[in-house]
Amino acid sequence: MIANRGEIALRVLRACREMEIETVAAYSEADAEALHVQLATEAVCVGPARAADSYLNQGALLTVAKASGCDGVHPGYGFLSENPEFADACAKAGLIFIGPSGDAIRKAGSKSAARDLMKAAGVPVTPGSDGPVSSVEEALEAAEAVGWPVLLKASAGGGGRGIRRCGGAADLPAAYAEAKAEAAACFGNDEMYLEKLVLSPRHVEVQILADRQGHVIHLGDRDCSVQRRNQKLIEEAPAPGLSPALRQAMGEAAVKAARAVGYEGAGTVEFLVDGDSFYFMEMNTRIQVEHGVTELVTGVDLVRQQLRIASGLPLDIRQEDVRVRGCALECRINAEDPEADFRPCPGKVEFLHFPGGAGVRVDSCLYNGCVMSPYYDSLAAKLLVYGGTRLEAIRKMRRCLEEFTLEGFPTNAELAYEILFHPVFVRGRCTTGFLDEYLPALLDFSRRVGEREADT
Ligand code: ADP
Ligand code: ADP
Ligand code: MG
Secondary structure, eight states: OBOOOHHHHHHHHHHHHHTTOOOEEEEEGGGTTOHHHHHSSEEEEEEOSSGGGTTTOHHHHHHHHHHTTOSEEBOOSSTTTTOHHHHHHHHHTTOEESSSOHHHHHHHHSHHHHHHHHHHHTOOBOSBOSSOBOSHHHHHHHHHHHOSSEEEEETTOOTTOSEEEEOSGGGHHHHHHHHHHHHHHHHSOOOEEEEEOOSSOEEEEEEEEEOTTSOEEEEEEEEEEEEETTEEEEEEESOTTOOHHHHHHHHHHHHHHHHHTTOOEEEEEEEEEETTEEEEEEEEOSOOTTHHHHHHHHOOOHHHHHHHHHTTOOOSOOGGGOOOOSEEEEEEEESEEGGGTTEEOOOBOOEEEOOOSTTEEEEOOOOTTOBOOTTSOOEEEEEEEEESSHHHHHHHHHHHHHHOEEESSOOSHHHHHHHTTOHHHHTTOOOTTHHHHHHHHHHHHHHHHHHHHHHO
């Protein structure tokens, strides 16, 4: 059973079909016409559009899985994918949860507790509070100890939510209250911890695979530094410009991190890179949006591996078999309006054309005439390219964005196009502050190009 929607539901379905595994799509009323619903062996509606009533409705999902004779449940990303109670409930109902055990999710899931675990395992972590901070006073004390500026972060956080920057003691009460309120609203859990704000770091993460026989390998790194408000926009593999020693140390640290929580399945260990130092940030216990760039440079189908591991098979790749070749880029195309502070603006797809050609991959559940629902996140398509060199990949992505056509609602595609020409990006020097710094200039440039086109 696929307990998710959108492009990731389709991605899982495609892997299942190639492996001749029958699928049940558990969908909400808003997704009755979704592509994965049409392509699944069976499809069952589990509730109304609101995620709480459908994609997060554990009782309904388990009932459908049992009644339709499923062996396992793939949770995709978001929704219930990092919910340890759901993983346990699947196991209790005799269903294989396609992901790590509830216990491993619990260990990695509290970002504050995970830091302690990683420290003990010898993985470097960002300087920060020892465990959670439960009041403004405690936060102040921890901040004074690590030094300003700091980031207040939700222990249960994800998707860039529940994070606030804080420059000094005067800002702390407001930042603490805001982050706590956002965490309560997004995750139903407002526990906070605190980290030193690393200035101009890069976000580099390592993909890992672990089987149920105790083998753990990593599949190299990805750079996801092009972010807006802590949310990723463009990702690439491998991370540009890492020294071989740093790369190897991060790969080994990721394997240690996975072992420290007793990990099984596909997962990601996220690090901040500051010069030649790196710090553990969090572990994502699921398939990630940007997994495709790793697939393109390693030739490993990560969803297929998830399904193999879940069915008890040992890994069929050894660490020494993993070869990273060339360069892959991904642009997330979101239904949002960069001109209106990135307001989500999904709607009906009036016309759609996806690019193709050698080394091009598009993961999207959109088709001509379909409607993107306002109930869910605004990811419309992922454009991925593979090139023998980084420059080749950049040129290919520019060409793809020139071809890509989506009419019906605004997207961030033009912004992505501008980024691909920015000298900082082209040189592979982006830090997580890149987009915030250059966004006004990038938007201004695409506006002027638009006006020039309108004139001619
Ligand atoms: P990735 O690194 O895979 O992009 P993100 O943290 O951006 O991971 O989250 C992936 C997807 O899951 C995004 O669409 C995000 O909105 C969603 N998501 C992440 N965490 C949560 C959560 N706790 N609850 C609901 N959705 C989430
Ligand atoms: P989430 O669970 O929401 O993905 P993360 O802990 O992965 O949260 O942080 C999201 C982003 O915030 C990172 O990719 C990075 O850009 C930024 N960030 C997180 N922690 C720090 C830090 N200590 N210093 C600087 N930037 C950070
Ligand atoms: Mg993260």
